[in-house]
Amino acid sequence: MDIISILIGMSWMSAFVALLLAFFLLTVKTNNKVANRLFAAYLLLFAIDNSGLFISESFIKEHLNLEFFRWTTSALILPVFYLYIVSVCFADFRLKPKYLLHAIPFIVQNLVFARLYFVIDAEKMDFYNHHNQMPEFYSLLTMGAIQVVFYSIAVFLVLKKYRAIYQENYANPRTSLSKWLIQISVVLFTLYYLSIAKNSLRYANYELLWIWANVILQFSLLVIICWFVLKALNYPELFRGVDSKLQLAKDILPKKNENSITIKDNQNDVITSQISTLKYYMKEKEPFLDPSLTILELSNQIEIPVRDLSVLINHHMDQHFFDFVNEYRIEKAMSILKNPLKSDLTVLEILYEVGFNSKSSFNTSFKKYTNLTPTAYRNAS
Structure with missing residues (x-):
């Protein structure tokens, strides 16, 4: 079996497990429906993003608009993960219109790709065959890197706030999930930063290294996703949120002023x-x-x-x-x-x-x- 076959097999397995777990999270009876749905959405977006490694070339060429749109959905993955973290940390979390602001990168990317959706098939095919050298694809990779930095900071700020509120208001050590969420966030964002480094190999003369980097990342992400979800299912007490309205x-x-004693x-x-x-x-x-x-x-x-x-x-x-x-x-x-x-x-x-x-x-x-x-x-x- 060659390396490409290993990569395709790993991507199939990762997408299958992600879809299976997403289906379970969407159908299981639980009080934590919002968090489950958000994580299911994360898994679905991951599967969509991952499908590019095993979708047949003939299908892609027949549905190039769908392929371009699939590329842009990667801009939704980290925002959904961030909202999932917030929903797990804070029991009173509710989806609100203001969270649609997290979809701005996705909208921007679709605007960048907008011209491609309406050009003739020959131009679409030319773009697809040379997409690594196209400015639209550069912007997609750049946006992805910016999102990794932004959401890694945002997630850890949320976890820092959660831990501070928890320590000041709760006394049951078994229900503290800050360590668990910190661990999974560190691991996932480490993989995302490594993915940024891997993407740079696209433009270097190391094709074999790029393929093996994909294989390693595919395997690592599969293991992490399984660990994350199985932990959530086997230890539901880890996923008890706090009230976000609680103040430190x-x-x-009271704020001090110059005249106050x-x-x-x-x-x-x-x-x-x-x-x-x-x-x-x-x-x-x-x-x-x-x-x-x-x-x-x-x-x-x-x-x-x-x-x-x-x-x-x-x-x-x-x-x-x-x-x-x-x-x-x-x-x-x-x-x-x-x-x-x-x-x-x-x-x-x-x-x-x-x-x-x-x-x-x-x-x-x-x-x-x-x-x-x-x-x-x-x-x-």
Whole structure:
């Protein structure tokens, strides 16, 4: 089997898996319909873009307008992926007319190719046979490279915002998806940047290297897409979004001006009193034992407005809500591990008892606060 056959086989396989998974995402019953549909759209666009490697030459020559249009659909792939990331991060995400702005590159590319749609077949064929040297195709590759840079920045800004909001408002480590989405975004955009480098080989005298680069990228992208979707299906708890309307503590704080006094004595007294009340409530009522505790739920329990509580913990106590709650969980776990009357409890039983629901998260947090594993701490006590 020659390299071209391998490339065609890989592209067929990639497109088939993408279409199969897209069909599943569009038909499966779920509460996360928007995110599923967006990812299905991403997979469909990927399959369309990938089909150029295995569509027969005769079909292409008979439908050149369709082929030119297929080229331009590549301008929709990253915008749809970006919207998918946003929809997964934020549970209140809804598709709105303003998101049509992401289709501007696609519209621009079609305007660039507009003249080709109406010329005679001979001119279309001449363009197709020499498209690598045509300005329209240059503009397509350039637009693609610009999109990779733009959307890689945009995606990581969204993930940064999500992580900050999550840490300030949620305390369940199992539902945090920032690490997972960062991993998949890093891998995918690495492949997209490598694809930019691969495209430059079109214009160098390295045809064999260009073909092998396509084979490697095809295989890598197939593996990544399967990993992404299978992870989403097998671990749906990773895909729980936060409310995008939640504000960070730094955004809630009042803006200072030149004539304002930073904090008055009575304000300091109020803050000190609130901190004491909060710490007493955490010790006595132990709300942290609820693994799904959020800052909104805690504010309702302690009767402090959620905005004030967010500023109190994240600004005045200089802790994320995530770390603030887990500190009490770890202290509770430490007391249990030191208690000889509870030596029969396993580490797994203890982590569930103190409010964790993941062994890996418990071990990571415990070691962060004690520099020891739970087992080592128990043995040393």
